[in-house]
Amino acid sequence: MTTKIKLLPLSKISKRNIQQLLKITSDMETMQYIGSGKQLWTEKIILDIMKYSKNDEKNNIDRLYFHYAIMKKNKLIGYIGLHPMFEPHKNDLQIRVFLSPNERGKNYSVMAMENLLVMKKKGMTQKNIWCISKTTNIPSNKMAIKSGGIFIKTIKIGDGKYNIYTYK
């Protein structure tokens, strides 16, 4: 039997889920590629995102941010979301995804991406979606390709090199 994961709007997660998310966002291994090595979110930031994304959910047109918890039954095991791309594609959206370290290597991020793309097909957003993966982040590059990302080019941002993928 395949394990099912589901995407739950972040505004709907429980208090226990907030603590699970907090634990993942304070894991330094996770933050190596997200949040430039620093803790990405404090509890206050998570509560703020939950509040603002609830307002965003009412305004589907031109939405700039999408925030989802990756759920395995009632346990929050990760996050997937969309936020604005940088110039010259600032009207498009880019993916942010991360999983609890002990839930990696099980294809869950690919499943989460597939769920997100189904939601896009159903009209969640008309905007283009991109995935930006540091060239040294092998799991992220593999996830991008396995989830249907089309490699466009490698770019330099600061000291790092990043592969850019887009989705049909």
Ligand SMILES: CC(C)(COP(=O)(O)OP(=O)(O)OC[C@H]1O[C@@H](n2cnc3c(N)ncnc32)[C@H](O)[C@@H]1OP(=O)(O)O)[C@@H](O)C(=O)NCCC(=O)NCCS
């Ligand atoms: C990137 C990330 C979301 C991938 O999620 P995942 O569900 O574990 O992805 P998968 O299970 O599809 O595994 C990805 C692939 O990388 C491989 N992999 C994992 N760690 C690896 C490593 N250190 N070196 C080489 N390959 C590795 C896996 O074996 C798998 O390969 P396969 O497709 O050939 O089997 C997850 O690793 C993560 O949360 N990383 C920290 C945050 C991050 O980097 N986010 C992405 C920023 S753009």
